[in-house]
Amino acid sequence: MVSTADSTMSSPFETFNRLEWKNLNGHLTNTLISDDLDNLHAVNEPLTLEEIEDIYFPLAHLLHIHVHEYQRLHGNTNDFLQRNQQKLPFIIGIAGSVAVGKSTTARVLKKVLSFLPNKPKVDLVTTDGFLYPNRTLIERNILNRKGFPESYDTKMLINFLSEMKSGKQNLTVPVYSHMEYDIVENETQLIENPDILIVEGINVLQVNSQRTSGSGVFVSDFFDFSIYVDAEEKDIVDWYVNRFESLRSTAFQDPSSYFHKYADMTEEESTKMATQIWNEINRPNLLDNILPTRYRADLILFKDSHHFVKNVNVRKV
Incomplete structure (x- = not known):
């Protein structure tokens, strides 16, 4: 079993245990309620007020x-260039394995960042919306490679981020349905001039996307800060298998679900099927395409076996 935490590299990060990290918070004390937790966490993924705080x-x-330094630099640069260019969104990328909890991290961060003193407008986009539709994946005989670099319309994603960083407003992105396991036709998400944009997905720190984007520009070139959510592979496998079983007995029971074929297992x-999917698809993708991007992040959240953050690694400045 390969550990996603092991590395022989000299670390460019400062490491903080949970208590050390907790004590770094200087001023953010907004209160969340139980309804917030219900809307923020994913299936089989515990989330507590203590974890958020x-x-x-x-x-x-x-x-x-x-963000403050980014905005200050914008103002000083405008003064130097004698221009009045509009401020651009601060973009945060969030990467990590399937089932590690990226989506929850993104949702919680979106909520908490909205509490900052200037009450910024925070939007969240997932790169699932930039997957090719199933019909395209089938035509290319790569439906079983969904989530691998070649399954994404990387050019579309880069164009979207380029437009965000050029100051264009009111942009739309495709919407992906996990129930349908496909892009939803004639449905888009509107992104209206956010102060902060969070981009979450397994592929956001990958550089091998150049093969599919047709350029030397990478998704991460547009990030102002990036986060990698990490854990031991054995724990991620357990989370994936347990989530699959929970969905089998709930969401998969819906006849309209793409995964309804698993409902009667x-x-x-169910455990055998989930383990097979992990070993044949998710594990190779993790080891070949996702895990190698970890040290490109500015910050790594490392989780323990209970899905709670154990250590935080911050890139040295």
């Missing part, structure tokens, strides 16, 4: 420093 409040504080059959 201990991990995400200090993270928001750190990001506030970066026994728990043992």
Whole structure:
């Protein structure tokens, strides 16, 4: 079993344990309620107020420093160039394995960043919306490679980020349905001039996307800060298998679900199927395409076996 935490590299990061990180928060004290938790966490993924206060409040504080400096640089550059260019969104990328909890991290961060003193407008985009439609994947005989670099319309994603960073407003992005396991036709998400944009997806720090984008420009070139959500592979596998079983007994029961074919499986059959999918698809993608991008991030959230952040690694400045 390969550990996603092991590395022989000299670390460019400062490492903080949970208590050390918690004590770094200087001012963010907004209160969330139980309804917030219900809307923020994913299936089989525990989330507590303590986790948000201990991990995400200090993270928001750190990001506030970066956003403030970004805006100050914008103003000073405008003065130097004698121009009045509009401010551009501060873009945060969030990467990590399937089932590691990226989506929850993104949703929590979106919520907590909105508490910052200037009450910024924060939008969230997932790169699932930039997957090719199933019909395209089938035509190319790569439906079983969904999530691999070649399954994304990387050129479209880069064009979207380029437009964001050029100051264009009111942009739309495609919407992906996990229930349908496909892009939703005639449905888009409107992004209206955010102060902060979070871009979440397994592929956001990859550089091998150049093969599919047709250029030397990478998705991460547009990020002002990036986060990698990490854990031991054995824990991620457990989370994936448990999530699959939970969905089998709930969402997969819906006849309209793409995965309804798994609904009548026994728990043992469900575990076997999920493990097979992990070993044949998700594990190779993790080892070949996702994990190698970890050290390109500015910050790494490392989780323990209970899905709570154990350590935070911050790139040295």
